[in-house]
Amino acid sequence: MADFTNTTYCLLVFLISFVLVRYIFKTRVNRYNSIRSPPSPPALPIIGHLHFLGPILHRSFQNLSRRFGPLILLHIGESTCVVASSAAVIKEIIGTHENIFSYRPEFGSVDFYIYKESRFVTAEYGPYWRFMRKICMTKLLSGTQLNKCTDIRQQEIGRLLESLTKSYEEGKPIDISGLVTTMTNNIICRIVMSTRCSDSCDEAEEIKKFVKETLKLGRLLSVGDMLGPLSKFDLFGHGKKLKVVMGLFDKLLEGIMKEHEENRCHDKRGGDLMDVLLEIYRDENFEVKLTRNDIKSFILELFVAGTDLISTSIQWALAELINHPNKFKKLREEIDVVVGKSRLLQDSDVTAFPYLQAVVKETLRLHPPAPFIIRQCDEDWNIKGFNIMKGTRTLINVFAVMRDPDSWNQPDKFVPERFSNESFRHKQKEIKGQGFHYLPFGSGRRGCPGASLALNVVHATVGAMVQCFDWNANKDGVVTNQDFSCYSSSFEVSSIKDKGETTKEFIAKLDLKTGQKVLGGGCGIGGGDFYMPDNFGVMVSFNLERAIGCKCFVEFNVTKCMQMLR
Numbered sequence: 001m002a003d004f005t006n007t008t009y010c011l012l013v014f015l016i017s018f019v020l021v022r023y024i025f026k027t028r029v030n031r032y033n034s035i036r037s038p039p040s041p042p043a044l045p046i047i048g049h050l051h052f053l054g055p056i057l058h059r060s061f062q063n064l065s066r067r068f069g070p071l072i073l074l075h076i077g078e079s080t081c082v083v084a085s086s087a088a089v090i091k092e093i094i095g096t097h098e099n100i101f102s103y104r105p106e107f108g109s110v111d112f113y114i115y116k117e118s119r120f121v122t123a124e125y126g127p128y129w130r131f132m133r134k135i136c137m138t139k140l141l142s143g144t145q146l147n148k149c150t151d152i153r154q155q156e157i158g159r160l161l162e163s164l165t166k167s168y169e170e171g172k173p174i175d176i177s178g179l180v181t182t183m184t185n186n187i188i189c190r191i192v193m194s195t196r197c198s199d200s201c202d203e204a205e206e207i208k209k210f211v212k213e214t215l216k217l218g219r220l221l222s223v224g225d226m227l228g229p230l231s232k233f234d235l236f237g238h239g240k241k242l243k244v245v246m247g248l249f250d251k252l253l254e255g256i257m258k259e260h261e262e263n264r265c266h267d268k269r270g271g272d273l274m275d276v277l278l279e280i281y282r283d284e285n286f287e288v289k290l291t292r293n294d295i296k297s298f299i300l301e302l303f304v305a306g307t308d309l310i311s312t313s314i315q316w317a318l319a320e321l322i323n324h325p326n327k328f329k330k331l332r333e334e335i336d337v338v339v340g341k342s343r344l345l346q347d348s349d350v351t352a353f354p355y356l357q358a359v360v361k362e363t364l365r366l367h368p369p370a371p372f373i374i375r376q377c378d379e380d381w382n383i384k385g386f387n388i389m390k391g392t393r394t395l396i397n398v399f400a401v402m403r404d405p406d407s408w409n410q411p412d413k414f415v416p417e418r419f420s421n422e423s424f425r426h427k428q429k430e431i432k433g434q435g436f437h438y439l440p441f442g443s444g445r446r447g448c449p450g451a452s453l454a455l456n457v458v459h460a461t462v463g464a465m466v467q468c469f470d471w472n473a474n475k476d477g478v479v480t481n482q483d484f485s486c487y488s489s490s491f492e493v494s495s496i497k498d499k500g501e502t503t504k505e506f507i508a509k510l511d512l513k514t515g516q517k518v519l520g521g522g523c524g525i526g527g528g529d530f531y532m533p534d535n536f537g538v539m540v541s542f543n544l545e546r547a548i549g550c551k552c553f554v555e556f557n558v559t560k561c562m563q564m565l566r
């Protein structure tokens with residue numbers, strides 16, 4: 001009853017707010033009515049196009065663009081955006097007119113972000129952004145810095161493999177999602193703050209919690225953007241919570257910074273990223289004077305930008321390989337020929353594995369962990385004959401572009417071979433995002449600076465997991481060859497696992513046909529599934545058989561995966 005009252009109350013506040021906002025403020029919508037705007041689906045009063053949006057946003061936008069064209073205008077409550085979904089349109093936006101679309105929009109969370117003045121990812125294209133970007137590319141995430149971290153990556157992957165083996169030996173189920181996320185968090189933690197942090201598991205764990213909470217609250221506050229200027233009143237208290245979480249993060253990071261300052265690194269190679277940033281902070285000669293908040297904010301952004309995305313990519317790659325045993329076999333053979341069975345694959349081996357690289361590229365094409373590139377139009381502009389107003393949020397639907405049948409053969413199929421055959425190899429431009437058909441890391445001056453680090457970790461982890469274990473869907477397991485978005489929409493409410501219900505009972509309830517494949521939960525990530533209900537929990541089992549003889553039993557826990565994204 002209390003829940004019902006709360007929900008009704010929230011709904012009322014929400015609706016009244018909309019009406020007030022509409023009444024009080026002259027909206028962007030009105031201005032768009034008077035210009036040649038991009039096509040727009042029929043909108044409802046107050047909510048605009050909200051009713052077109054399903055739980056998986058990039059799919060909803062893909063469906064809309066199929067009906068209304070590759071550039072569409074949407075009003076969601078008080079929030080207006082254009083969505084681009086074809087390579088030709090995107091080429092204009094982040095290619096030809098990149099200078100107009102180099103800004104990223106502010107979201108509702110910014111008012112409650114304690115390092116408001118220090119953000120890099122949403123910094124305007126000005127001296128501060130240019131300075132941070134330069135140190136990112138030349139010092140923090142440069143090839144030299146990454147080479148220095150090879151040992152860290154190798155050790156953390158080794159730990160992951162040990163955990164898998166140990167769980168097998170103890171006969172315990174394994175939460176792949178949790179283990180892989182811990183690994184990526186540890187890698188970033190150690191690269192950023194060195195062993196001083198990673199040795200203390202508590203600190204690494206604390207950071208993981210803060211990042212998760214910051215992401216969750218940030219998303220909730222962004223949804224509040226629909227309320228327009230009223231979102232500043234923090235009607236649901238998410239902003240207040242964000243401030244508290246960030247306050248705790250700040251305290252923890254200040255402690256780590258002080259520790260670094262006390263044990264100043266005299267290593268000629270320059271120490272970890274925190275050491276490099278502190279060195280710049282102390283130096284008066286740089287064109288931009290860094291503050292302590294700049295450093296903390298940048299570090300938080302690296303965690304937010306990196307950890308989850310790498311982990312998601314690894315899980316999707318594994319899921320696709322499990323679902324395509326012939327491709328798994330082909331990859332295993334490639335690794336066996338080069339590395340053999342007596343040693344573990346190393347970072348430096350990856351260049352000798354074209355098929356492994358193709359598997360990762362194809363995974364990122366089908367399941368881009370960042371399904372949207374978000375930019376903002378900085379002047380009243382014209383794209384393909386349509387007017388876009390200054391300040392309009394511009395969403396590039398990377399997911400739709402990378403599944404566009406005009407650019408890709410059998411776009412919804414997992415076919416790594418498309419990246420390993422000769423015709424594609426000399427299209428390297430595509431891979432770097434310059435052809436605008438393949439954009440998992442964005443493109444141009446605001447493209448992802450962490451792409452090399454991310455690819456290093458994904459290649460080495462997927463390679464090691466394939467080299468060391470046989471991954472087969474258990475015959476009891478629910479396994480699908482569709483991605484999770486199809487999975488969630490086809491199961492809906494009737495398939496929520498009841499409390500106390502065993503996996504077997506749950507599976508029986510789903511009434512799957514013999515031989516039908518259903519993808520395991522660990523794979524259910526792709527930017528949007530966090531809308532799934534809390535109690536949705538499918539335990540999916542996989543058998544792991546180690547190449548060198550031992551057998552493991554793994555359970556993918558969907559609930560845990562999704563909690564990760566909450």
Ligand code: HEM
Nearest residue numbers: 121302305306309310370440441442443446447448450454
């Ligand atoms: C698989 C993993 C990753 C994916 C798929 C990914 C994807 C992306 C995408 C799509 C963008 C926006 C690009 C654009 O606007 O054109 C971006 C930006 C960014 N990424 Fe990544 N990223 C990944 C990993 C990382 C890592 C590991 C780091 C750093 C540790 C990182 C740091 C950043 C930063 C700082 C930006 C903002 C750059 C700027 O505004 O100049 N990312 N990433």
